[in-house]
Amino acid sequence: MAQIICDNLTLGYENTRLLTGLSFQVNAGDYLCIVGENGSGKSTLVRTLLGLQPPAGGTIRFSDGLSAREIGYLPQQTEVQRDFPASVREIVLSGCQSRMGLRPFYQKEERALAESNMEKLGIQTLAERCYRELSGGQQQRVLLARALCATRKLLLLDEPVSGLDPFATNEMYHLIAGLNDEGISIIMVSHDIDAALRYASHILHIGGSTFFGTAADYAASPIGRRYLELGGSRG
């Protein structure tokens, strides 16, 4: 079943169109990697999928019981977060906001959800630690646990391994693959084309020419081969 169907999507702002005629879909359990050069519109696509910015044309449909609010989002880290005084538990709990409505305080149910997601990602021992004192890999796990509190179906990860060392990168990929095995669909923006081909079931290449299909087809396609030879765009 398709969870997200994008049909003839145009991305961009009022007068600048980054991308036109983009069509792809994400089915339950898919692992989709979005690759492409810097400035090709990956971040704009992410913001559009999240509903933070309207599409400049075309449609995005959510189905199979998924609503736009149920996407678990792992954003890139911001400047503010680097010296933010907050405990791991506080941050993970804040992922439950989407199900709270106007209710002001967390209840048992939310606390249990936060605990179980911390456990799932192996950070329950860090629950009282301060976010800014954690390593990059640990911080990403915290944000991933928060994203899991907001969804049961689909995670959207914006360059989840940027700035991580090779060890933490590997761990992060394993965690994400594990979540995918549990049935959570993954959409990941990535520069790491090798990992994308190893883990993803589908690839969406944007910028220049557009490709959407399975990872195997991508590796055999002209656009994929050219990109692979370059080793993906670095940075």
Place this chain on the structure above:
Amino acid sequence: MNTIILYLQYPFVRYALIVGTLIALCSSLLGVTLVLKRLSFIGDGLSHVAFGGIAIASVLNLTDQMLLVLPVTVLSAILLLRGGRNRRIKGDAAIAMLSVGALAIGYLLMNLFSTSTNLSGDVCSTLFGSTSILTLTKTEVWLCVVLSVVVLAVFVLFYNKLFAVTFDESFAQATGLPTARYNLLIAVVIAVIIVLAMNLVGSLLISALVIFPALSAMRVFKSFRSVTVCAGILSLVCALAGMLISILAGTPVGSTIVAADILAFAVFSLLGHRKA
């Protein structure tokens, strides 16, 4: 000690203490959010707008200046905070523009149309708060108390949402939190706090009341909740100490409170340093 007890028998001193501590508590709570959102200067900008408002109110000979100053300041706050992260730099310039503009126009108006014989004294007390806290009427005290309680209630009820919006606005928005509305709420609350706090420390020193307790608490504490609670308590203690010292030593109330806040910041910085 005896002097303090003697002074406490005067109702205006008691009013001043009640209002002062309430205002200090309120202003410190949102300080954490403003510091973290890189909006420390908004207090300064808004207080200058409030100064301009007071100038206009006194030129118009309004008996209750709050009626004019409060809406004007709230409106400016909404205009300044609207737009969020996409207009950060523009927002900075807007604050600077509005703040010095309001200051200049306010002073100009007071000079041109003032009926008072002691103009520089009036201006000075509006800017530094000197004695106004001791001359509050009963109505003003009640207004302060009610507004403070409302601010506190709003803060407690929206605490978790404010945390989510402060920590990660994009994520909060993506999961369906109406972040624009919460930014608006922050703007309105901060404007109310600033108008209240003008009575206590005057318009030039308000930023200190907003940011110092938050910054001090952030030196030592590690979670949002402990930072917030500590900032509140610290601000309360400093305000109380500052007011009592100023009564005993005859120093200006506003600057004494801010001096206490600075001292606390120094102590907390040292504590944080030793802990690290």
